[in-house]
Amino acid sequence: MSRTRIPQDTLFEITALSADGFGLANFQANEQAKVREVLIKGSLPGEKVTARIHKRRRGQFWAEAQAFEELSPERVTPACAHFPRCGGCALQHMDYAQQLRHKQQLLLDELIRAGVDYQQLRAPISGPRLHYRSKARLGVRKLGDDLLLGFRESFGSRVLRMEQCLTLTADLARLVEPLRNTLLGLSIAHAIPQIELASGEGPPQVVVRHLEPLSIGDLQQLKSLELTTGATVLLQPGGPTTLHSLDGWQAGLLSYGLPEFGLDLCFGALDFTQVNLALNQQLVACVVAQLAPLAGARVLDMFCGIGNFSLPLAQRGAQVLGIEGSESSVARAQANAQRNGLARNSQFVAMDLYSKEASALFEPKAAGAQNLGWLMDANPTKQPKAMLLDPPRSGAGPALSSWLASRALAQLSDVAYVSCNPVSFADDAKVLQGAGFTLEQVGIFDMFPQTAHVETFGMFRRG
Numbered sequence: 001m002s003r004t005r006i007p008q009d010t011l012f013e014i015t016a017l018s019a020d021g022f023g024l025a026n027f028q029a030n031e032q033a034k035v036r037e038v039l040i041k042g043s044l045p046g047e048k049v050t051a052r053i054h055k056r057r058r059g060q061f062w063a064e065a066q067a068f069e070e071l072s073p074e075r076v077t078p079a080c081a082h083f084p085r086c087g088g089c090a091l092q093h094m095d096y097a098q099q100l101r102h103k104q105q106l107l108l109d110e111l112i113r114a115g116v117d118y119q120q121l122r123a124p125i126s127g128p129r130l131h132y133r134s135k136a137r138l139g140v141r142k143l144g145d146d147l148l149l150g151f152r153e154s155f156g157s158r159v160l161r162m163e164q165c166l167t168l169t170a171d172l173a174r175l176v177e178p179l180r181n182t183l184l185g186l187s188i189a190h191a192i193p194q195i196e197l198a199s200g201e202g203p204p205q206v207v208v209r210h211l212e213p214l215s216i217g218d219l220q221q222l223k224s225l226e227l228t229t230g231a232t233v234l235l236q237p238g239g240p241t242t243l244h245s246l247d248g249w250q251a252g253l254l255s256y257g258l259p260e261f262g263l264d265l266c267f268g269a270l271d272f273t274q275v276n277l278a279l280n281q282q283l284v285a286c287v288v289a290q291l292a293p294l295a296g297a298r299v300l301d302m303f304c305g306i307g308n309f310s311l312p313l314a315q316r317g318a319q320v321l322g323i324e325g326s327e328s329s330v331a332r333a334q335a336n337a338q339r340n341g342l343a344r345n346s347q348f349v350a351m352d353l354y355s356k357e358a359s360a361l362f363e364p365k366a367a368g369a370q371n372l373g374w375l376m377d378a379n380p381t382k383q384p385k386a387m388l389l390d391p392p393r394s395g396a397g398p399a400l401s402s403w404l405a406s407r408a409l410a411q412l413s414d415v416a417y418v419s420c421n422p423v424s425f426a427d428d429a430k431v432l433q434g435a436g437f438t439l440e441q442v443g444i445f446d447m448f449p450q451t452a453h454v455e456t457f458g459m460f461r462r463g
């Protein structure tokens, strides 16, 4: 790309909003230069804004707003003083109803792009707009006599000087300041790259990732943080398995309830769990209702985590087989089944569902097929009719089409799909459509208000 001289402050007209929640405008440095796209955080379609370009990468420019010449009627005053500098939120300046419309439209645009038809659009489901976030990873940066603790900045990758966070649950939000002060006093503060916060039933947990050993004095300071805040501090000197308490014991667990199902699920601070526990209850209830009737039904839960969906399905009478890549999550799902009295109708298997072997997962001769128990039953009346997919951002993976074509899943008629990425959801929906499924209903759950992230639910049926 030519290194065209870029004027300092330029007036831009915002024409659209990107999937990441940045205002989009066109920019031409001079008459000879190509027209480029500029992304301006904190701006909205219809606005005129003077902004300063500060980064360019792969033909795109990023700019920081300096002054607004014309404002959108959809603009609201951001609740948090750190907006738009903090990378944690992207849409705090947008009226909430419009946030929902924007996220829904992103999903619909992706379905159009992928050529997927749907029958019914569900109304967006939302819950608390602030203080919903029960998990967070914060960056740490020691700067001379100071220490930064916060999300990454929007305009670069530096750690933000975060005084507060309005999306964290109240018990995590009140930890930020005392935690920062304690970290600042540690002899190895320079060797702490990040902190994880997790909240649930029980004292909130703070995971301190440290690259050098802590001194006795450091341990005492962290102990006094525990005493003054009521939080539990866990240390992580290496990979996830090195997690332990300040006294060197195995790390304790948190839990969250799914009261509609009378369930209580334990999890570790580093396990995957849905971050918005209020919306999670609604999402689980929706999936269970869509897959009903469940008594005696055989259900596959792909990417099952710690059993968030598997156990409510089992509680309603289904025989559930959960498959998941993380061995520790599988062990947690098994323990959760035991403690909720559901071990007899739930089974959990660890497997990398993106691996080559995953394509042959449901073939009788596949490695590990013996672990799949009832799934390998040749009797068609015993084959599963329902499957849940809840993959990571990259989607269900290359094996999806082989699963849908496998003889062991010939009776599969209902697929519930929960996704945190509309792009991979639409791509997988196309694969499901190609295998004879119809997207009967689709809609968004706003798990992450004020951010550009969105959760999608789609119900596919065949035959």
Ligand SMILES: C[S@@+](CC[C@H](N)C(=O)[O-])C[C@H]1O[C@@H](n2cnc3c(N)ncnc32)[C@H](O)[C@@H]1O
Pocket (backbone or CB within 6 Å): 272, 273, 274, 303, 304, 305, 306, 307, 308, 309, 323, 324, 325, 326, 329, 351, 352, 353, 354, 355, 390, 391, 392, 420
């Ligand atoms: C969006 S989470 C859903 C978890 C669970 N359904 C829940 O609601 O808590 C995606 C899950 O996929 C798992 N995962 C990631 N990569 C995987 C892979 N290659 N194979 C199997 N599971 C994987 C993660 O460990 C995580 O538990």
